[in-house]
Amino acid sequence: MWSTVLLYIGVILITFRVVKTLRMSLRSKLPPGPTGIPIIGNLFQLPTSRPWLVFDEWMKQYGPIIYLNIAGQNTIVLGTHKAAADLLDRRANIYSDRPDLVVLNLLTGGMHWAWTQADESWKKKRREAHEALNAQAAKEYFPYQETESVIMLDQLLAHPEIFTDHFQRASTSLTLTIVYGWPPLLDSAHPNAVHIDQMDHELLVAAAPGSFWVEFKYFRWMKYLPRWMCAWRRNAEDAFSRNSVMLEGLSADVQKQMDAGDNITCVASKILQNTGNLFEASWNSISIYTAGAETTSGQLAWFMQAMILYPEAQLLAQDELDRVVGSERLPTFDDYEHLPYIRATVKEILRWRGVSPLGIPHRLSEDDYYEGYFLPKDTTCFVNVWSLHHDTQVYGDDAEHFNPKRFLDANGNLQSSIVDTKDEGHYSYGFGKRICVGRYIANNSLFIHIAFLLWAFNIKAKVDADGNPILPDSLQFNEGLIVRPAPFSCNITPRKMDASEIIAQAKADRGL
Numbered sequence: 001m002w003s004t005v006l007l008y009i010g011v012i013l014i015t016f017r018v019v020k021t022l023r024m025s026l027r028s029k030l031p032p033g034p035t036g037i038p039i040i041g042n043l044f045q046l047p048t049s050r051p052w053l054v055f056d057e058w059m060k061q062y063g064p065i066i067y068l069n070i071a072g073q074n075t076i077v078l079g080t081h082k083a084a085a086d087l088l089d090r091r092a093n094i095y096s097d098r099p100d101l102v103v104l105n106l107l108t109g110g111m112h113w114a115w116t117q118a119d120e121s122w123k124k125k126r127r128e129a130h131e132a133l134n135a136q137a138a139k140e141y142f143p144y145q146e147t148e149s150v151i152m153l154d155q156l157l158a159h160p161e162i163f164t165d166h167f168q169r170a171s172t173s174l175t176l177t178i179v180y181g182w183p184p185l186l187d188s189a190h191p192n193a194v195h196i197d198q199m200d201h202e203l204l205v206a207a208a209p210g211s212f213w214v215e216f217k218y219f220r221w222m223k224y225l226p227r228w229m230c231a232w233r234r235n236a237e238d239a240f241s242r243n244s245v246m247l248e249g250l251s252a253d254v255q256k257q258m259d260a261g262d263n264i265t266c267v268a269s270k271i272l273q274n275t276g277n278l279f280e281a282s283w284n285s286i287s288i289y290t291a292g293a294e295t296t297s298g299q300l301a302w303f304m305q306a307m308i309l310y311p312e313a314q315l316l317a318q319d320e321l322d323r324v325v326g327s328e329r330l331p332t333f334d335d336y337e338h339l340p341y342i343r344a345t346v347k348e349i350l351r352w353r354g355v356s357p358l359g360i361p362h363r364l365s366e367d368d369y370y371e372g373y374f375l376p377k378d379t380t381c382f383v384n385v386w387s388l389h390h391d392t393q394v395y396g397d398d399a400e401h402f403n404p405k406r407f408l409d410a411n412g413n414l415q416s417s418i419v420d421t422k423d424e425g426h427y428s429y430g431f432g433k434r435i436c437v438g439r440y441i442a443n444n445s446l447f448i449h450i451a452f453l454l455w456a457f458n459i460k461a462k463v464d465a466d467g468n469p470i471l472p473d474s475l476q477f478n479e480g481l482i483v484r485p486a487p488f489s490c491n492i493t494p495r496k497m498d499a500s501e502i503i504a505q506a507k508a509d510r511g512l
């Protein structure tokens with residue numbers, strides 16, 4: 001009897017030991033990556049420019065999951081569709097937090113919900129945003145998007161050389177209309193728009209990896225330094241106070257209009273009704289603005305570059321527009337179903353050169369195991385979206401080239417999308433529970449702007465003194481959290497004799 005009991009105890013102890021040893025060996029098995037040096041790990045091996053290209057190279061050496069120790073911060077970079085979808089989509093319950101960014105949280109008082117943890121408060125704010133921006137609700141903004149396209153064409157006719165300024169104005173103006181119900185801004189010099197753009201810029205800098213030493217684990221102690229000792233704290237805290245006053249003013253204006261019984265339907269009014277707290281409502285509203293304003297205009301800059309480098313794609317799109325829309329009128333959203341090539345162009349520009357080639361980082365909130373590797377709690381997770389978008393196994397041998405036809409079937413209709421891309425065909429809108437909540441608005445804006453641009457203009461390379469085209473290098477980037485092409489110029493010339501009359505009429509019809 002005693003020997004049986006002892007045998008059972010022995011088996012239990014051995015099993016316990018084996019499980020513990022297995023867990024220990026799994027825990028020590030972090031994914032592979034470049035060997036770092038003690039304490040600071042891979043900090044000084046991190047590429048200072050075009051990290052997505054370097055990670056793409058590293059993946060050939062280390063495989064689809066790279067582990068980096070960035071001065072004590074566990075970080076993984078995922079480089080395949082499967083790894084990204086397995087973790088960020090299928091295990092979204094533990095992969096949806098954001099890294100805790102000290103300076104960004106000071107700048108926003110922790111109120112910018114695109115950068116907060118995926119807790120109950122975030123869920124509520126995200127639900128509110130989804131109600132205002134989902135596929136059906138997004139249709140309410142069609143008239144505003146068409147109006148912005150009209151103004152954009154008009155300004156391009158007058159000053160084609162500053163085309164990116166016109167894209168920026170259109171993007172800022174539309175987002176202000178959607179969020180605060182503002183009428184279209186004819187130039188971006190409105191003081192509040194300038195102030196918001198300045199704030200947006202500060203946030204983008206604070207969110208870009210490695211902008212401040214205090215963000216690295218071994219330098220976290222710096223966050224306890226008093227105000228008088230560090231400029232970054234003073235600047236961020238002062239900006240938060242200044243910005244809060246301005247943002248409360250914007251939401252208070254909306255509240256006044258609601259109180260006066262005006263029929264104002266914008267995101268801020270819906271948020272004010274739900275939240276009932278001016279300070280909170282004002283930050284919830286601006287979180288949507290800052291996430292949406294820079295991205296669309298950056299994506300349009302890449303579109304212009306694609307048109308210069310791939311003139312055959314431009315001709316095919318113009319051919320479709322001439323057949324469906326003709327030259328007597330401007331395109332509208334009513335043409336949407338009949339313009340599959342333009343819709344494929346939208347998908348392709350987001351695939352070929354998305355403005356977020358490294359995505360927006362997520363944070364793992366619990367220890368996890370994947371493919372035999374241990375992934376510790378608090379790991380920062382990047383997806384090298386660039387690698388996913390240039391995967392020849394998925395997009396074919398011409399993955400490096402801009403080719404909207406890859407999204408069309410033999411009859412020229414849009415094909416069903418590549419699995420795990422939520423029907424987009426690409427990953428530029430992110431993953432899991434944090435997937436871009438404004439993607440319907442973004443797709444619609446890109447569709448109508450691109451249709452207008454190609455209906456009205458030929459977009460060509462400039463030529464040098466010998467008549468040779470000056471082609472931009474699409475591997476030169478203007479880096480930051482939003483990645484744009486390095487500055488380039490192009491020739492934008494009207495395609496139709498009477499384009500300016502049609503545009504003038506469209507302006508008049510809209511009371512502009």
Ligand code: HEM
Binds near residue numbers: 113
């Ligand atoms: C071409 C345009 C756009 C691109 C490429 C884009 C891309 C992204 C990406 C990559 C994310 C992070 C996803 C993740 O963490 O996995 C994101 C989040 C977000 N986007 Fe967009 N976006 C665009 C336009 C917009 C617009 C127009 C709006 C609003 C009007 C918007 C609102 C948001 C918000 C609020 C979030 C935060 C979601 C969260 O953290 O839960 N975006 N977007």
